Amino acid sequence: MRRTTTRSGTRPGTRSGRELSALDAAYDECRRLVRTTRPTEYALMQLMPPVARPVSWALYAAFAFADDLLDRSAEAPEERGRLLREWRAALEADLASGTSDDPVRLALTDAVWHWGLDLGDLLDALDAVQRDDDRESVATWAEWRERAHAQNMSWPEQLMRMLVRVGLPVPVRLRDLPGFTRFVEGLFLTDMLRDLPEDLDGGHVWFPTEVLDRFQVTRAELLAREWTPAVRRLVAHLADQAREWLEDSRRALRNTLPLGPAIVLDSAVALFGAELDAFVRAGSAALHRQVRVPRHIEWRILGPARARAAVVWRLTLPPGRDAAAEASRTAAHRPAGVSGDDSAPALPAGPERHTTRIAEPPLPPRPHRDGARPPAIAEAHLPQHVAIVMDGNGRWATGLGLPRDEGHRAGAVALRDVVQGALEIGLAHLTVYAFSTENWKRSPDEVSKLFAIMRAELLDGELLDHDVRLRWVGSPDGLPEDVVEVLRAQEHATRNRTGLTLNVCVNYGGRAELARAGASLARAALAGEVDPARVSEQLFAAHLPHHALPDVDLLWRTSGEIRTSNFLPWHAHYAELHFTDQPWPDVDRRDLWEAVVAYTHRKRRKGAASAPAPAEGTE
Template identity: 50%
Template structure:
């Protein structure tokens, strides 16, 4: 009713901290007689780090208005700003003039996930510093996004920075973050019809990068042609651990009865709950593993491995991967005849697939 949204964030964070204190009391048991209950530092960090980043963004984007000047909310037709309703720019054609293949609807994946691998090796082969490989990889990612728009792919997820990537050289990490900032801003690029989402943890990330990711989500929320999920500081096992923690809290608070947790409940607490299951997981670069990427979401994904290093990839490689995907028979545990009959209607989401 006119209160600043930052206040709601503060209250919600205080509630989560209080709940964490209650869990610490429960875990302490009789040791409460000897020392005060304190949540573990990692627990407090998981609560406070994203809250601080979101609070900084909210207080910057939403001014504090005089309560006397608060006006009633605009009608629904006026909620979406005019610049977001404008026709988005079409992606530029490939320099070769190549056009996307025609894929039948029942052979078209809904969700393609990509492990962008080989930037460092690409630079080493050319005697260049590692950051040049990442810059070339960023250009490749942009062309693949254009190709996804051209072929009509609804969901594309890119593995930009894994939770294991912190083991890299500090200068290389700084270059990666700077490239991410530039690509997220993209002010020099046309405004394509792409909705940006972020999957990953805020822990350890620079505050301004977290703000950029959240701002990109907010500013592109009305886009509909392609949902692009950037996995930044993401790990599949960490995602499952976080979801399990959320389910535990839900059962302890009474929001979810114990013993009734289903696959759908787990799916709702995953960071990619907004997207359908991955249909096609593609990894260029010559490796043959999924490297802790979208473990639950890719349970029934078709795997596609290629030897081309990521900086040498363009939209034609994406189209080739989708074409090969269309030639495969996806059974989902059914007999071949049944699978063929339902090839275009396989269920989405974690539940229902056997």
């Protein structure tokens, strides 16, 4: 990766006070641009967590700037195209260098550096906007959808990736979710109706020719702004179509998204629906000027949504995370996805844009948000292998009046912090019980959501920034194919890491593991490869599905339950047991450190009369 610096010779994470002032001004300019040109979208952005709003402004301002540049009627089409190509090339150069003299590009560059956004997707979306200037119209709905997806898929996905970074696991590959494409199409068609006067000013009619022919409306009629009965029927049909797509998306996504993003989605559907109603009521005026939703209707939708969103973000984001994430723009640590020197993030090319990328060299552990430091424990007295039953997610959520899946999302955030703490103390092996074979007894809805959360968490790749080797322990039988694929992909991506080995038990059962080992031994005996009279513990262990897993030194279970629940019965045969009362979502790395310190005071005799005293420096 090429080494680059900003104009002041520092990374964006170590900007001077003058540069930070310019950066604040850049985000303010993005906010002003979005608020004045896209007031509906701006109002919806205010429902996001406070830390996500500046990123929202930067992302949408860049897209709006490019889109509005092509809609100008003052310049010739060739001139507009040239200006956009120059702006796009300047953005790519800014993303490589980490700075810019343009406020919108500066804010977007900062957002990309510090939140690990997908540069390839963003640039592809801008290229799709550029291609619009080279065409006059679209012929079919299929061609129209291709245009909508190319321009609009990336932006909400980038926001989801940023929410993952601040501690809320969400599906970052939204395009894989049923219903999301319908939302993009409904939003795009609503935006097209809203911008119809400007498009007509520029000589553009972007509705598919097939729908114009169906209603016997010509492009010439629309460009002349003739309010004929046929045009009125066309407009009503398009508004109904956009409304139907938006409502379809809400029904499809309601049970997939976590509560906070779901509030934003519901509000978006309601607000854009109100916009469509206002557009139809305006009649012929909608061909001459943009139509706004009456303020009292807007506030009737947004007022309750803001109150609900504020409560949800406060409950589902870890304490202090918003403030910590907001400060991260000016903190002196590298952004996720950036290598360990002063390098800029690589601009991916070709088919590799969506493949797993890991930081090389790996980043050091992320500090605790409150500045807590790990205890000094002599390496010789550290447990080599800690296993955790992460219990209490569902009960934690139910106790707060939230759906059970919100507890699983909060539990994923807790695991991130515990992994960072394991890295800080130099733990060699950490195994977590993510999904047992008994968990299939839960409701299909909860299981489906749990796997969606798991997949999103793995896809985010935050752990890939650190010296973590991920290994999957469990069986693929019955698991969703996409979960199996991402587990195997992350195993492969981290195979050369030498720091913490994180074993994730997914679809794992201890008795099933022993039964498979017995079956393997039986087959070997029938084949004459093993003498049944000479089967030893070592030989049996060699036939375990995960025979390379070391013995567990410390087994910890949260949420007040005092049992091991079919977890690693072979490997944990001599483990020290540690039980704590707090549910898993309330745990962080400090609880891991307390468990490890308690372990160092145990007498590990393993049948002997005495054991060596703990080494100094264990507290």
